[in-house]
Amino acid sequence: MALQYNEIVRTGLARQVADLIRNAILDGQLQVDERLPSEDELAKRFGISRPTVREALKVLAAQSLIRARRGPTGGNFVTRPDPEALARSITEASTLLVGVGTFGIDEIVAARIETETICCRLAATNRTDEDLARLQEEIDLQRDESVSDTDFCASDVRFHRALVTATGNGPLWLMMHAVIESFIPVTNMLIFDEQERRRTVDGHASVVDAIAARDADRAAQQIRRHLDGMCAVVNQALDRRVAHSTTKTDTGGETG
Amino acid sequence: MALQYNEIVRTGLARQVADLIRNAILDGQLQVDERLPSEDELAKRFGISRPTVREALKVLAAQSLIRARRGPTGGNFVTRPDPEALARSITEASTLLVGVGTFGIDEIVAARIETETICCRLAATNRTDEDLARLQEEIDLQRDESVSDTDFCASDVRFHRALVTATGNGPLWLMMHAVIESFIPVTNMLIFDEQERRRTVDGHASVVDAIAARDADRAAQQIRRHLDGMCAVVNQALDRRVAHSTTKTDTGGETG
DNA sequence: ATGCTGATATTTGTCAAACCTTTTACATCC
DNA sequence: GGATGTAAAAGGTTTGACAAATATCAGCAT
Incomplete structure (x- = not known):
């Protein structure tokens, strides 16, 4: 053989x-x-x-x-598979991906705009009163000017997390976790300053108003306006960074 | 002390x-x-x-x-973090979650409808000609009545994967993978029969037509119609299953 | 000089046998 | 009956060794 x-x-x-x-x-x-x-x-x-x-x-x-x-x-x-545990590990890995510059900021912002719009629509339809209270709680905290920027950003993350939870949709919740925990911080890091805080919390408040009224279209419209505004600020920040780096070689991460 | x-x-x-x-x-x-x-x-x-x-x-x-x-x-x-590797591990874990009945079919279908609508909009805007060819390729395969049901479902998954790729958005691609690889099969398993194949491929074709024309609104409308139709079939199937199981105790997984 | 060959060193991969720590169940004692 | 000790079972850790892979380099033949 x-x-x-x-x-x-x-x-x-x-x-x-x-x-x-x-x-x-x-x-x-x-x-x-x-x-x-x-x-x-x-x-x-x-x-x-x-x-x-x-x-x-x-x-x-x-x-x-x-x-x-x-x-x-x-x-x-x-072990019984646990959504929370999976979400944590996704977040960890996703944060690492973002950290090495796998994705462009523009992609991340675009993904945020689209997915969070969905969440607003569904949240407006399916929210419970507890969901609403949870959202309002974060807004109240964000209005407090004495909280640190770090705490403000943490509250921002919690706000968006509460938004997803309010959709009452488990699969969507799972998908969104990567976005919330790793994409939001990287966006915030780029654009944050004093002035943005007011704009951000006002945007959040408009969204919650619409969700409270169970008005899906208005909620979607409001989050879109909020995120489009953020997108503009991000682009400004990026332009500034490009202008600053024209003299020296660009060491920033690139889109893969 | x-x-x-x-x-x-x-x-x-x-x-x-x-x-x-x-x-x-x-x-x-x-x-x-x-x-x-x-x-x-x-x-x-x-x-x-x-x-x-x-x-x-x-x-x-x-x-x-x-x-x-x-x-x-x-x-x-x-190691350099790899989106593909992460997507695989998410898919695996997500499949397990679905397998033990963590999510309800209704939730899964709802998540599919919303997220795939996004993908269609973005794909219509950002698609390349190669993306389009890739989508058409799967449709041609799906029209072939000699392919097995298994192969048809596999092609269905590839079609939706190509749809996400056509958005040109990395973060979205990552998020969607869990949906495509684990949520689509579970949906298909529930509803599949001969008649559905024609309906499915027709739906796909309408979507690709709109994407080819770069008509985001029509693409979104078409995928929505396609998935709404699927949703109806799913509900029928669920009703049948409930009717059949009224005599015996329900052993099916419940929404956690 | 060039190119193959083989020895060598380094590092991960595997093995074997033992001992330690935690936890449960049961027996014991007051 | 309740507290306490004890043994057994299982994972957790250690030690020391050998096996396998692989880059490097000396040596040799062409």
């Missing part, structure tokens, strides 16, 4: 084991909260050492697919 | 090390493509053993924050 050159496995053992278990979870062969065999057991079954098994399990734990508990009733268990 | 009950460290060593290195990367203390100290070196510096260091590194590698290479010039390197 001619020699078979295929099927030599070059991926690491830990990686293979992690993939096997992950697929078992994704296929539903392992149910939520089900306990995996003990690490010793897994090592024996796969014919590899326990440290290697542990590396594989750590990978899955890092992806929040399993969690470990010690003790006689302990072990590694399949 | 009264006994201080505060904070004894309960997190594992591997976890702590992973967090330290992760923060160093996120803070920019470790640049992209920079090499970490060797595993032996890290173990010595942190005062822990190498397998523990490796568990920590595996966690970071699982999050695509670092990659390892062997050999004299090898080591663990900070």
